Amino acid sequence: MNLAFYKRIEESTAHRLNREFIRDYVLQNPEKLQYLIEIALHEKDKIHIKACWSLELIFEIKLELILPFLDDFLAKIGQFKDDSAIRPISKICMFLSKSKTIKLSENQETKIIETCLDWLIQDKKVATKAYSMITLYNFGKKQPWINEELKTILSQDYFKHSAAYQAAAKDILRKLK
Structure with missing residues (x-):
């Protein structure tokens, strides 16, 4: 896990600008998407909700980025x-x-x-x-x-x-x- 990235998500808030910051960071650093998805799909992680908020904004812009993670995502949604x-x-x-x-x-x-x-x-x-x-x-x-x-x-x-x-x-x- 990338601790600096984790900390960045942890310190984010529900404010749109915070979520957009994480979105833009991941779009500029696509290798971070895997970490974000792992956090979002790990419901026991205290910041998984924040990761979900950012995923929404990422996939709103570039939905195709979900493809390598689609089956894992769908396995967890329910x-x-x-x-x-x-x-x-x-x-x-x-x-x-x-x-x-x-x-x-x-x-x-x-x-x-x-x-x-x-x-x-x-x-x-x-x-x-x-x-x-x-x-x-x-x-x-x-x-x-x-x-x-x-x-x-x-x-x-x-x-x-x-x-x-x-x-x-x-x-x-x-x-x-």
């Missing part, structure tokens, strides 16, 4: 417990579902779909649920059964949630009609 880590992980799943250049295997898509369905029906924060809705909607373009499942879940849960959830659900339900 195991995260902390909402502060799950939110950026769910957003990365959304990036993958939207990608025109990254072709996921059937197993990889299935893992993301199953995890997003779980997040959607579990007691998760609105942002995670919203990213899950979008991800499922995107995969539903290729696999129509997802649309039916999504309609059912969103319709049943609509009035049980906040206005923010309702707005996201309404947008997806409108697209599904």
